[in-house]
Amino acid sequence: MSLLCFRTWEHFSCVAVYEGSDRSRFHQKYLNLYSEDERRSHGFETTWGMNSLTSKLTEEQRKQLCDLLGNVELSLLYKASVHGYQASAFHQRCDRQGPTLIVAYNRSGYIFGGYTSVEYARSGQYITDKEAFLFSFQGKIPVRIKINSGHHARLDDAGVPSFGQQLYFCYNNQPVVNNSGSNAFSVNTATMYGNDTQLTECEVYKVEKSVIRKGSQVSTEEKPWRNVLWTAEQRDKLMEMIRNYKPLVTSVSCFRILMIGPVGAGKSSFFNSINSIFMSRITSKAMSGSAATSLTTQFRTYPVKDGREGKLLPFVLCDTMGLEEQSGAGLDIEDISSIFQGHVPDRYKFNPTTPFQPDEQKSSRPASLQEKIHCVVYVIDATKISLMSDKLQEKLASIRRKVNSLSIPQIVLMTKVDEACPLVEKDLQNTYASSYIKTKVQEVSSRLGVPVSCVLPVKNYSQELELELNCDVLLLTALQQMLNFADDYLDDADHVENKPK
Template sequence: MAVTPRLTWLEEKSLRNLLGNASLSLLYKGSVHGYSIGDMFQRCSRQGTTMTMIYLQEETFGVLMLGHIPTIADGFEKPHISFCFSLQRKGTVIQIPTSFLNLLKVTSDCLEFSSSDGLIFSVYPEKNLLSLHHLLVKQLGLQSYSSSQFLEYEVFRVEGIKDDPDCIKMMMTATQHRRKLLADLRDYKPHADLVSNIRILLLGPVGSGKSSFFNSVKSVFHDHITHQAPVGSDNISITEQYRMYSVRNGKYGQYLPFTLCDSMGLDETDDVGLCLDDIPYILKGCVPDRYQFNPCNPITPKHPNFITSPSLKDRIHCVAYVLDINSVNNLSSKMAAKLKQIHEEVLNCGVAHVALFTKVNNCDEVLQNNLLNMTRKMTSQSQVMFINKMLGIPLSNILMVGNYASEQELNPVKDVLILSALRQMLRAADDFLEDLPDDS
């Protein structure tokens, strides 16, 4: 008969997200296999990285141990790298990036862990007792007392992650930062309530990843991969209509206060791709949703759906130049000239602007350890300096993402880059709104 874990589907999903979509397989369940150190070691030794879940009355305490749980023959004071965390109600993960360097003590009735800063916890399986240092209780956000009876004790094998402490720490930190970014963006309101919705225009060469960026943003807010906007190839623009994409806060949630406006790709050949004469009208808010682009015939006020008197809410509040980081240094002189011509129009309209590099392969190397800023190595890359010099965009407004293309699951580090880019676009739009004259 199969043994069913106490861990719920929602909790397991939170843990898998925490670890970058690792898989969990139940090895040991105290109420089934016996509450003793010997029983646990017999079933869990030499199984690779494991996750121990200790279920308290209102919350769950967890420990991720990298590498094998030792056998009796290995000795019981062999150093191990471990991380502890807590699971709150509704599957919310709160984690602490402290490394527990040693499995200090194993007796017939006790497991004891200690960290370099002295935080200790002990487990007494036969007594169903968990003892935690009071600082650890506070840092993990636990409501229980330092010494608590637990309801169940389970150990899972963890597969699909690197046994690399730095990688695990980055993933766990990214999950925490992702949650904060989502909360900030869900609470976002445009500056001074001048408009109820920020409009961000995505402009860039064919195949640069404009539609994919919208799909990626929606995927993060929906917590699963989505492909609403059709995506073309590097050479063919599949976007032929002007599309205004809104994003819900979850599948059935309210619409968030921003719209991503997708445009036809730019092409270096004349009469192919987005017509530059359309851009002033797009920026001013004269072009309606689902307008069919014609590279040879730009929109005019005679078009039946032309918006003749656009208000501030109809205008573009931020332009994002979307560029493939792998081909920026190889832009043709014609494409560079088109981008400069567009940027002059953007500057004339006073619209906020950022550059968004897509197709970044090494997402985990982009951000510093605190995930708040890009590393100096990334900001000094030739692609960054090229766009900084060509368009005069400040380094703080040159952003990097790895859009979701072929993936089936979300990655917290990718999500942090996507959400950080969106937040910077909204901040740039707020600067634009704040700088408007009083009679706008």
Template structure:
């Protein structure tokens, strides 16, 4: 007994290294519902979600929707087979998150997953074109070649709402160390292109309970766990994205009801992402106004 407690103590900090408003999910949700974008006539900011196959990209989108619907949703279909070596998502699809009879001021764009092989999964250039707003809704990604202006799914003159204002990388805590060099190469290429487009970027680290026994027992240990901090640091070092923009959370992939603590982590993440996207939106419009 004592040995077990001592072992757990070595896995945990004496106090959380990030403050978390446990129990205040209603306040967090209210602020997002009342959030006003800084540019008039823009109904939403687009947040693009990318990640390696099996990292929980589509589950994250469903989890965000579940928080606001107060029930487990599956609007974005998830691959539930045992074969997760290839991507399930084939199309570019936008998800609007409903707030009663209206919609929240952000949308989530799902993309084809990143794979190790060069001719499998989404092409990095297609991700760049999608960030720029050049790929139309429901375009089916072609694994053998990238989109060109002559393709039916190509949008020549994207509107402000077609463009991406925050890029979210989904990384699974228990699989970070197994990421191949080729996937990392693709992520770094996309990151550099997003930097050129001045798009802020965030890491969402999923499956924390699979990487840390403390978190598996109690989700509130997520910011006292040394293992989770170590994994977040690893995400940051691999991608070059600051630890300040690396956020761990648990998706609703194995639950039948929503839970307050899971909601809090998701809502905190969406709050930070929404603020970053809004800042990028304001900067883009200020640049356009000043250049006219």
């Protein structure tokens, strides 16, 4: 006698079937009720022996989620269409299973969910979990939404799975997701799930660290896709190289590097971070922070000193008003052209409705190489690359066309890598070991039309009170590359200017 394990939409049953024609008739009667695609799409599996659930995730989606979580394996514990949408069914299969990932699907095709590193136990306690996050696939990439500071990740009760007492899955034991309006997570329901609250499926996965077995392929953590020395000696070497860097062109005393990017991407924070490294303490000279509109309203040129009483370093970081997608808001493209040409003075206050108008005397003569911009840096938030609107992307494309026409070198500074990837959040040395960060680098390269080699991931200082070695190495490596590119531009521009006519 054999045991046939038979899973349907509503229940799981085990039926004893005798060898021979009886088994064939049973198999024919029940298995042919549904097509193979129907069975798989609803988690319906028929096997001789042990039963297994079928994940609704594609292999690529599973890989992206594993990359987001950092070198893990996912095991399907619960499937609402099979086990039911009741809280009791969820807890029966998911309690005491360690870290878990919820993946929900709705009628509009959105895939979204949440992760908690603390297991479900129906303890009745509020759970603090700094690693908890929500996510939503934006195109092919899952975008992470971190929990806001000072909030509990969830209430560990006997109810349906929820996050921050805000987002409830299988709400009221129904195929529904509900947003209570709390602010534990900064959720945009239109972006996250298209405001479609009706679920077609809800799955829960056990999250386990991948085990690297002897003789198996080396994990991405052991094979970084870029090589960086994370040592104090390397930091000191980079600082010394930057101190001693001199433009090849004698008429230029320092490199002028222009920072351009959307509101809140981290332009001003990058200057503050570089300034902090050379001042050997956290500084906040440039206004930075989080706001809906740009905190920077003036064109600022920030020199950096080598210590409090030290000499000026051979570069100036130029900060601009943030880009916004609406017309008549944020930095105007005409203003950017004037900045490139060296016509805009320090502390000029931008007016989004009226482009900069240089005075006649200055506009009548071309700016010197010393006054022009020598390298353009696009500052892009790694957590918002997939959310970039078409209008903002077109603005950046227009700027790039202008920069290309002037042959100014361009770099992308991809900020907030720690917020984008939990693996990097745990240890910045994983920046170039994270396949998720590599995916984001490739995505921003494609969106902005710059080579992958010109995209540099960094973490700015934002809430720290002390300097941190790994953060310094990333920031200084990026600055060193900017100086290299600026030097190449000056060398080429000098040859053009001095070319016999």
